[in-house]
Amino acid sequence: MNNFEWNFTTKLVYGPGRLAELGDIVKPFGKKVMLATYKRDTAFAPLIDKTIAILNANNVEVEVFDAIEPNPRSTTIDRGIELFQKSGCDCIVALGGGSVIDGAKYIAATAFSGGLSWDYVVLGDRKPRAYTGAYPIVAIPTVSAAGSEVNAGGVLTNWETKEKSFSRSEYRIPKVAIIDPEVLATLPLSITKDSCIDIFSHLIERYLSSEDTSEFADRITEGIILTLKDAFYKVIENPKDLETRGTLALCSIFGWQGIQALGRMGSIPMHSIEMPLSAHYDLSHGRGMGIIIPPYLEYFADKLPHRWAKLARRVFDVKEDDDLKAAKMLSVKVIEWFESVGMYLKLSDVKIDSEKFELMANDVMRMFGNSETDRIDSIIPTSVKDMVEIYKMAK
Numbered sequence: 349m350n351n352f353e354w355n356f357t358t359k360l361v362y363g364p365g366r367l368a369e370l371g372d373i374v375k376p377f378g379k380k381v382m383l384a385t386y387k388r389d390t391a392f393a394p395l396i397d398k399t400i401a402i403l404n405a406n407n408v409e410v411e412v413f414d415a416i417e418p419n420p421r422s423t424t425i426d427r428g429i430e431l432f433q434k435s436g437c438d439c440i441v442a443l444g445g446g447s448v449i450d451g452a453k454y455i456a457a458t459a460f461s462g463g464l465s466w467d468y469v470v471l472g473d474r475k476p477r478a479y480t481g482a483y484p485i486v487a488i489p490t491v492s493a494a495g496s497e498v499n500a501g502g503v504l505t506n507w508e509t510k511e512k513s514f515s516r517s518e519y520r521i522p523k524v525a526i527i528d529p530e531v532l533a534t535l536p537l538s539i540t541k542d543s544c545i546d547i548f549s550h551l552i553e554r555y556l557s558s559e560d561t562s563e564f565a566d567r568i569t570e571g572i573i574l575t576l577k578d579a580f581y582k583v584i585e586n587p588k589d590l591e592t593r594g595t596l597a598l599c600s601i602f603g604w605q606g607i608q609a610l611g612r613m614g615s616i617p618m619h620s621i622e623m624p625l626s627a628h629y630d631l632s633h634g635r636g637m638g639i640i641i642p643p644y645l646e647y648f649a650d651k652l653p654h655r656w657a658k659l660a661r662r663v664f665d666v667k668e669d670d671d672l673k674a675a676k677m678l679s680v681k682v683i684e685w686f687e688s689v690g691m692y693l694k695l696s697d698v699k700i701d702s703e704k705f706e707l708m709a710n711d712v713m714r715m716f717g718n719s720e721t722d723r724i725d726s727i728i729p730t731s732v733k734d735m736v737e738i739y740k741m742a743k
């Protein structure tokens with residue numbers, strides 16, 4: 349077991365209908381709230397209106413910023429920061445998926461600390477600017493995927509340079525997350541399916557990142573993946589089932605918040621390999637992960653076979669005793685599972701050809717690589733050549 353420190357500072361308010369409590373929840377944090385959310389379209393408008401009505405009914409002043417797009421762009425977020433400062437907001441409510449919550453985090457912390465949102469992201473050898481604090485954040489997730497509602501992370505896209513990167517800051521951990529299955533049940537099934545793949549990607553990205561250092565973390569992760577698999581089938585059968593929506597929310601929250609990795613170190617760079625697909629082609633992150641995971645698991649199966657084999661045996665019912673053979677069966681089993689939920693996709697299914705494979709791999713290396721070794725550091729050091737091979741296998 350590696351040494352660790354862990355805390356969980358976000359208050360979870362869970363239950364169907366609990367969005368109605370937003371007014372009381374937000375009052376201790378501010379007098380004028382920015383409601384940060386997606387562009388108002390016909391499907392999402394009723395939820396935005398309902399949220400504004402709840403705040404108004406509780407005499408909370410609201411400034412609406414309904415402009416955040418999936419794969420949030422730094423220029424959009426900078427407009428949000430300006431509006432937050434000009435309108436004198438002192439708290440932010442994020443209503444949406446990981447993109448909105450991440451965007452709200454950059455608004456809350458950058459409005460407090462100064463500068464532009466992109467100043468704070470990790471970018472190659474550049475030392476990111478450090479926040480000095482953040483305005484309080486209340487998150488209302490409409491998607492169960494990234495667990496952004498309870499963590500310090502945040503991803504941002506620079507549309508001009510086609511770079512997508514991240515940062516982490518304890519200042520940006522939401523004070524409260526309202527997990528309302530009635531809100532989550534409004535999510536269309538296609539986005540729900542992308543989200544389930546994203547939850548899975550987080551769980552395996554940490555599970556496969558180290559030697560056998562924490563049986564506790566392994567068992568927690570395996571339990572969450574098994575729970576996710578059951579709930580994935582159930583939500584396809586009945587997308588309105590509130591119990592299943594609640595279960596998926598907890599898989600998402602505890603699949604990335606840290607308890608599933610206590611005593612384990614690091615992560616493997618699967619997310620990094622997906623990021624250019626979103627940055628260059630605006631592909632949904634979950635769908636991109638679904639495309640990258642199978643070839644990644646196949647390509648690196650022989651690098652850490654006992655870990656691949658452990659996951660294959662415990663979660664995908666592989667009976668093979670030989671580690672290497674069992675490791676190689678992991679991608680096969682994952683593909684079978686993805687096919688059974690209609691999520692086994694190739695790049696050609698989303699109309700991405702091989703034109704930018706080299707460019708994307710070099711983007712990843714520039715942003716996350718070690719310039720001395722020309723590798724991304726992890727338990728499985730990853731080169732540009734490795735990434736290009738994985739993109740080719742995903743064609």
Ligand SMILES: [Fe+2]
Nearest residue numbers: 494546549633
């Ligand atoms: Fe993710």
